[in-house]
Amino acid sequence: MMTLKRFRRLADSYGADLRRWPERLRPEARRLLESSAQAQEIIARAEELDDAIIAAAAARSDSVWSGDGPEGALVRLRDGVAARIRPPAPASAIRTAHNVPRRAGWISLATAASVAILAGLVLGIRYSPAAPQQDLLALLQPAPVQLLSD
Amino acid sequence: MVREGESEWPGKHGEDSEDAAGLLARSARGDRRAFDELVTRYGPMALRVAARMAPDRQSAEDIAQEAMVRIWRRAEEFDGRRARFTTWLYRIVVNLCIDLRRKPRPVALSEDFDPVDPSAGAAEDMEADERRAALVRAIDELPSGQRAALTLVYDEGLSGAEAAQVLGVSTKAVERLLARARARLRELLTAGHQRSEVGI
Numbered sequence: 001m002m003t004l005k006r007f008r009r010l011a012d013s014y015g016a017d018l019r020r021w022p023e024r025l026r027p028e029a030r031r032l033l034e035s036s037a038q039a040q041e042i043i044a045r046a047e048e049l050d051d052a053i054i055a056a057a058a059a060r061s062d063s064v065w066s067g068d069g070p071e072g073a074l075v076r077l078r079d080g081v082a083a084r085i086r087p088p089a090p091a092s093a094i095r096t097a098h099n100v101p102r103r104a105g106w107i108s109l110a111t112a113a114s115v116a117i118l119a120g121l122v123l124g125i126r127y128s129p130a131a132p133q134q135d136l137l138a139l140l141q142p143a144p145v146q147l148l149s150d
Numbered sequence: 151m152v153r154e155g156e157s158e159w160p161g162k163h164g165e166d167s168e169d170a171a172g173l174l175a176r177s178a179r180g181d182r183r184a185f186d187e188l189v190t191r192y193g194p195m196a197l198r199v200a201a202r203m204a205p206d207r208q209s210a211e212d213i214a215q216e217a218m219v220r221i222w223r224r225a226e227e228f229d230g231r232r233a234r235f236t237t238w239l240y241r242i243v244v245n246l247c248i249d250l251r252r253k254p255r256p257v258a259l260s261e262d263f264d265p266v267d268p269s270a271g272a273a274e275d276m277e278a279d280e281r282r283a284a285l286v287r288a289i290d291e292l293p294s295g296q297r298a299a300l301t302l303v304y305d306e307g308l309s310g311a312e313a314a315q316v317l318g319v320s321t322k323a324v325e326r327l328l329a330r331a332r333a334r335l336r337e338l339l340t341a342g343h344q345r346s347e348v349g350i
Binding site: 009010012013014015020022023048049050052053054055056057059060061064065070073074076077078080081082084085 | 182185186189190193194196197198201202206207210211214215218219222223281282283285286289290300303304305307309310311321324325326328329332333335336339
């Protein structure tokens with residue numbers, strides 16, 4: 001059987017509307033409410049606070065959605081979400097995304113490095129002077145091929 | 151899952167869970183149209199809860215958007231047999247709101263803060279408005295957990311057990327959060343009444 005103390009505690013949490021109370025406790029709470037003046041007083045007091053909370057919540061909501069209202073917010077939400085999402089790739093594409101591009105990345109890097117080395121060699125041979133004109137310049141020139149072979 | 155008190159309370163969270171789960175499953179396969187339908191159907195709920203807990207409208211809209219994007223990205227993780235879609239959505243929105251409140255932010259007053267009522271003889275209305283405004287501020291200042299519990303149970307019509315699931319705490323803990331929130335608000339209301347009785 002529900003005690004007045006338990007009844008008060010539940011009203012302190014859930015307020016006056018018994019539909020918010022835990023379902024299994026409602027029948028006992030209703031019985032107590034019908035038979036006890038104190039229980040009725042507790043509910044009347046809780047109801048006063050409920051009304052104030054509901055009015056405050058409505059006032060806040062009105063101030064938040066002033067202007068174009070929640071409908072405008074929903075339009076912005078839909079547009080904003082649509083702009084941010086992309087359809088997830090199918091499973092095969094996910095595999096590709098994880099493996100192949102990484103390998104492809106290494107291949108492209110190696111290719112670029114080879115091309116750069118070849119270009120450097122070609123340019124070096126093409127523009128290398130027969131004899132260095134200054135000591136400092138000589139240091140910057142590629143080494144003659146015959147020296148490397150020694 | 152315990153769904154205490156779900157049948158009677160006329161909450162705003164009713165969902166055809168199969169429908170939501172179906173839309174989500176299609177979304178997980180990349181069906182943008184299904185996800186758009188999900189946003190249309192549950193976006194208002196995300197916006198409503200965020201608006202109750204976030205400091206302003208822009209933050210509320212940002213939070214609702216972020217929640218929906220997270221759902222899209224994690225759609226395939228959802229298991230409709232273990233939880234309801236709305237519980238998941240509530241949890242994401244509430245957590246984002248709590249995270250936002252943890253971040254320090256400058257306090258700015260809006261331009262229409264504390265407007266003066268030009269009409270004469272509106273003393274009673276002003277008093278009621280002031281009391282309501284004070285209560286709104288008091289709700290805003292409640293600790294995150296209390297505020298979330300109040301929003302879920304009072305505004306969204308969730309049962310204590312459902313709110314507990316969203317917040318990841320026990321039903322008893324939700325009852326304690328609600329009781330503390332109500333005690334704080336009652337204290338404020340009582341103080342307001344006493345001030346008006348002595349003509350302050």
